[in-house]
Amino acid sequence: xxxxxxxxxxxxxxxxxxxxxxxxxxxxxxxxxxxxxxxxxxxxxxxxxxxxxxxxxxxxxxxxxxxxxxxxxxxxxxxxxxxxx
Numbered sequence: 001x002x003x004x005x006x007x008x009x010x011x012x013x014x015x016x017x018x019x020x021x022x023x024x025x026x027x028x029x030x031x032x033x034x035x036x037x038x039x040x041x042x043x044x045x046x047x048x049x050x051x052x053x054x055x056x057x058x059x060x061x062x063x064x065x066x067x068x069x070x071x072x073x074x075x076x077x078x079x080x081x082x083x084x085x
Contacts, residue, residue: 006035006083008066011058013043018069019057026059028073034080035061 012019042048052058059067061083
């Protein structure tokens with residue numbers, strides 16, 4: 001059975017220090033082979049900008065909200081591994 005990479009979507013905007021911190025922690029989790037990252041700049045879509053405003057960063061795994069604002073490398077690694085099954 002072949003494992004399918006999880007789809008991880010990070011809603012962000014340029015200059016967001018919490019967004020940058022979340023991305024750093026994700027990369028530090030050292031499990032990039034388990035997911036496909038899609039970064040979404042909410043400022044490029046008026047509907048997303050209206051919906052999320054300052055409620056970023058927001059991270060979804062396979063379309064479900066997994067983290068808001070902060071995460072640690074260990075939390076992310078654990079969550080992404082759980083999503084494999």
